[in-house]
Each structure stands twice: as structure tokens, then as C-alpha cells.
Amino acid sequence: MDSVVPLLQRAETVYIATHISPDGDAIGSSLGLALSLGAMGKRCTVACADPAPPSLSFLPGVRMIVARPPAGQDVIVALDTGDTSRLGALYAPKAFHGRPVINIDHHLTNTRFGTINVIDPQAAAVGEMMCTLTAALGVSLNSMIATCLLTAIVTDTIGFRTSSTTPRVLRAAANLMEAGASLADIVQQSFESRPLPVLRVWGNVLSNFHVRDGMAWASISRDILQQHGVKEDEIKGLVNIMRGTENVQVSALLMESADGHVKVEFRSNGHINVAEIAIALGGGGHRAASGCVLAGALADAEQRVLAEIRKHSRP
Amino acid sequence: MDSVVPLLQRAETVYIATHISPDGDAIGSSLGLALSLGAMGKRCTVACADPAPPSLSFLPGVRMIVARPPAGQDVIVALDTGDTSRLGALYAPKAFHGRPVINIDHHLTNTRFGTINVIDPQAAAVGEMMCTLTAALGVSLNSMIATCLLTAIVTDTIGFRTSSTTPRVLRAAANLMEAGASLADIVQQSFESRPLPVLRVWGNVLSNFHVRDGMAWASISRDILQQHGVKEDEIKGLVNIMRGTENVQVSALLMESADGHVKVEFRSNGHINVAEIAIALGGGGHRAASGCVLAGALADAEQRVLAEIRKHSRP
Numbered sequence A, B: 001m002d003s004v005v006p007l008l009q010r011a012e013t014v015y016i017a018t019h020i021s022p023d024g025d026a027i028g029s030s031l032g033l034a035l036s037l038g039a040m041g042k043r044c045t046v047a048c049a050d051p052a053p054p055s056l057s058f059l060p061g062v063r064m065i066v067a068r069p070p071a072g073q074d075v076i077v078a079l080d081t082g083d084t085s086r087l088g089a090l091y092a093p094k095a096f097h098g099r100p101v102i103n104i105d106h107h108l109t110n111t112r113f114g115t116i117n118v119i120d121p122q123a124a125a126v127g128e129m130m131c132t133l134t135a136a137l138g139v140s141l142n143s144m145i146a147t148c149l150l151t152a153i154v155t156d157t158i159g160f161r162t163s164s165t166t167p168r169v170l171r172a173a174a175n176l177m178e179a180g181a182s183l184a185d186i187v188q189q190s191f192e193s194r195p196l197p198v199l200r201v202w203g204n205v206l207s208n209f210h211v212r213d214g215m216a217w218a219s220i221s222r223d224i225l226q227q228h229g230v231k232e233d234e235i236k237g238l239v240n241i242m243r244g245t246e247n248v249q250v251s252a253l254l255m256e257s258a259d260g261h262v263k264v265e266f267r268s269n270g271h272i273n274v275a276e277i278a279i280a281l282g283g284g285g286h287r288a289a290s291g292c293v294l295a296g297a298l299a300d301a302e303q304r305v306l307a308e309i310r311k312h313s314r315p
Helices: A004-010 A024-039 A084-090 A126-136 A143-156 A167-178 A183-192 A196-208 A222-228 A238-243 A274-280 A298-313 B004-010 B024-039 B084-090 B126-137 B143-156 B167-178 B183-192 B196-208 B222-228 B238-243 B274-280 B298-313
Strands: A013-018 A043-048 A075-079 A101-105 A116-119 A210-212 A215-220 A250-256 A262-268 A289-294 B013-018 B043-048 B075-079 B101-105 B116-119 B210-212 B215-220 B250-256 B262-268 B289-294
Touching (some): A004 A075, A004 A101, A004 A116, A013 A024, A024 A043, A024 A126, A024 A143, A101 A126, A126 A143, A143 A167, A143 A183, A196 A215, A196 A222, A196 A238, A196 B196, A196 B238, A215 A238, A215 A298, A222 A250, A238 A250, A238 B196, A250 A298, A262 A298, A274 A289, A274 A298, A289 A298, B004 B075, B004 B126, B013 B024, B013 B084, B024 B043, B101 B126, B126 B167, B143 B183, B196 B222, B196 B238, B215 B238, B215 B298, B222 B250, B238 B250, B262 B274, B274 B289, B274 B298
Parallel strands (some): A013 A043, A013 A075, A101 A116, A215 A250, B013 B075, B075 B101, B101 B116, B215 B250
Antiparallel strands (some): A250 A262, B210 B215, B250 B262, B262 B289
């Protein structure tokens, strides 16, 4: 991380970009870095091709996020972004050339597209790496920065529940609480508040999902989502609960999206590497949590998903 | 806690008792203390009037728990026990007299029934207080002790999600991980593994529970439980998910037990004090999580519960 410090110290303007379909780590890390650099007197632009999800609307600075490519800033920082395609419409090759691109990520599969690449697959979240970076920059944390970075950590570890949660993560979180972040508020905002129609869809899925040979799976049709007035990206956490069924090693949740694609989420107890399953189906992710998007009908997608899981479950 | 140390150092035999319907904090703290004192050469008896729940069967030493009253041990330690009635059949007044009773607890409502009382309502779990005690005793933590104490902390904070989770709790957890406890395993054992029939009951409740005026509630009949082959004490965590419904401040889950009573669990977002609601109905607990047991029919119990919540929700 030390190589990044002088570049950021010299910059007057910084463009911070993160990945499409942004999650809490993407948005929290980006805003936390922007607020830190702002406190150092830099002008920052935070960019994401997709809007932040409503569950993150409590984060300070979330309204300053734009969907524009870089426009001549001194330095570009890409956060939590495994490859440039994950930047979506932000990635205009011309705008990325001719200036330093700092690529900070914790995905093992990162393509090292930056001029400087800081990739730490041991980090539970990019938010954890941002704690190191802000310390190296000498930024004194305030409650806004701390809230953004703790949200990044809490969301990417599902509230310290992933196997990536180390003592270092817990101590970083303790420091962020002491700097003014409210863990209880972040947990409540990020996880615990769900619209009633979303819980009705949960009820439907939990009443009907399939369990066989250590696999748990369910398909949510467009009809079910429309009947409850729920968008597929509101269904979060359910695949974790399915994975937690006794004797289940891997879970898959398929959701038919409005545009006719099928969004698939995978979770594993760590014995089966679901990143490999998702990659085989054109997606990506981590060992215990991954996803992909499939074309075609829901029933066909389910067959492809089950076949791929079986292939990777064989001893 | 310092007053406790010389008493325990002098004792050759120690009787450690915890409360009926034991949870992870009760069992984890008791076993963690017993293993620590065992490492100091003391002979310990861990006692609980009810068996440990199956979700805690992974804890080292869980099979050494007995349901007998004290029998002449040098010192009695009561953990996580608000009053002597919570000891159930363990509390034989004669057996408790004539020897030091060390009462260590974090319930604000503790009746201070010990000869020494160490009550810390700021502690998220008695397991957190045990970290202080083992340090004061000079015990070097091993992975078995650390697993018991981290389980105590993780279960009582619902995985660091309660408002009682402080930086001190996170640092204690980090130390316990470094002493050999696996946070991921504990989370998986304590929370994430649920029998499929339990999730089917979840599905039924989430499809049908009621939401009105900031309250979420549901009643699970004996029929539903029998139909799925589920015992009421297996239904854990569901009341938290109900509380997390958007705009819900307080949730109540009623379950008809085999003996004809109705077990009620309350959760709150912290604005309404559900300890008061539970106490008014003959139960007890904390501000954000409490419970009681009611006699009579399920429908009548539901009316009493709703009336009591309304009384406490009025501005």
C-alpha cells in the first residue's frame, strides 16, 4: 500500500471508480476513501455505473456518486473491481490511459489492470484495506469515514460471519467504532430492514426449496416477483439461509429478471469452491459466495446450474 | 472481579451453575470457566437443570454437565443467572448456604443473591466477563477455553449484531480467535445450521405473519409444529427476522408448547423496552430481547400479548 501513498499525496483531483451492481464494500470503501482524501484537501469524484442500492442510502456522501467516466483527474483509483469489464460504462479506455490507475482489490482473480496493483486476497473486504490506506495517509478518522468503512467490512463479511473474518478484521472494526461508527445502526440498515413483500417471497421459497445430496436450490419466477411487487436485487440473504440447512454444503438461488435473464447466487460452506462453479457459467466471485447471469428459460438455467454443481461436488 | 480471584484461587472444588433453558452464553461461560479452573488444578462441577441445546453439542466439555445441586464444594459460582428461581432444580437453599456463592451476571435485574455479586450490565455477555476473569486468574487461554467463551459472546450478541456489541467485545473476540477459537465454525454451528423442517416452519410463518402499527407478530400452533416434527425450542432467530420488517419496531412470536403453555419471544429495535413488556407478563430479559411463558389458549395469549405491547408503545 506504501507505493500508493505518494501518488495520492501529490494528486489534486482523484477519480474513484467501483464495480457495477455495487455492494456495501464497493460503495462504503469508495466513499470512505473519498471522504479521507477530501479531508486532505483533494477534490474527489466517486463513480459507479449503477446506482447504490437503497439499503446503503444512509451512507454519508452517497448522493455525490456519479455514473460518468473519468474526465482528466490526476489519478484514477479502482476499488473492489476484479477486471475492467466490472466497471461497466465507466470504462472508457482513452480516459483511463495517460494517468496512474491504482487498482486496489481483494479478489484473487483480479486481472492486475492498474499501473499500480494492490491485491490482498487475505483481506475480508476492500474496506479493511482502506483502514490500512487511511492510516498510511495519516488521515484522522471521523465518524463519517468510519461509518463508510465499517459498512464496507460488515456487508462483505455478512456481519463477521464469513470465514474471511480474521482477528485483524475485528480489531479494525473496533477502531472504526471508536472513531464514531455505530455497528448496531449499520447492521440494522444493511441487513435487518427488509420490506414485508420481500419476506413474503422468503416465505414462499423456504416453504418450497429443494434439498438433495448436500445441495439446496430454488428458482424464483418472474410471476412470483411481480405478484409481490419485488425486484430480484431485493432478495438478499435468502441464499445464505438455504445454505444453512442441516447437511447442505452448497446452495443456489435462481431469479428470473425483468430483462429475461436468470440471476444465480451460489453459497458454500467452504468445502466446495463456488467461484469455480460461477466461473464455469460465465460469472465470478469467492470460494464461499459467487454468482452468474444466465440467458434462457428459468427451467433450463436450473438444469445447467445443478449439472455444474454436481460436476464440482464429485469427490 | 478482583474480589473473586482469591476465593477461586483458594478453592479446591468449585460448583458452577447456570440458568434453566440454557443458551450459548450460559453453557459457553460455564464450560469456559470450568476448563480455566481445571487448568489451575481445581476440580469443577458444571451444573444446569436443563440439558444444553443440540446446537451447542460441539462445545468441549458439554458432556460433563450435570443436573445435580451442589454437594459440599468449596465455592459456588452462578453464571448468567438473574435470580435463584432461574437455577430451577439446582437451587437447594441448604446446599447453597454455609459457603461462598459468587454471582456473576450481566442482567440489570439481577437480585444480587450471592455473597459476592459481580454484575456488569454493560457486558454484552457473561462470556465477555469471563475473559476478564480468566485474565485476572492468570489462565493462559487454550483453544478449548477460547471456543467456549467466543461461543458465549457470539450467541448472546447474535453474532455481534446487538446494540450491546462494543469495541471491547470485538477485541475480546479477536483475542479468543488468536487463542485458537474458530469464529466461522462457531457461527456455523450456532446459527447457520437449521434442520429443513425448521425452515419449513419459517416459510409458513413468513408467508402469514401479521404487521400493523409498527408491530409484527405470529402464533405457531401445536398442529403446525407437530406436522413438521419440530419442537418449539428449535425455532430460533425467526423473531429477529420478523422484527427486521421495514417500519417494524417490535416483534412477538408465540409458540404453543407440548405442555399446553404458550412460549412468547419479543424483540425490539431498542426504542420500545421489551423487558418491561415481558416482566408485565411474568417473564424477563433485556431491552431489545425478552420472553415469557403464558398459560391458556394460543388465541387468548395472542390478545394479551398484543394488548401489552400496545400499552408500552403508546407515546
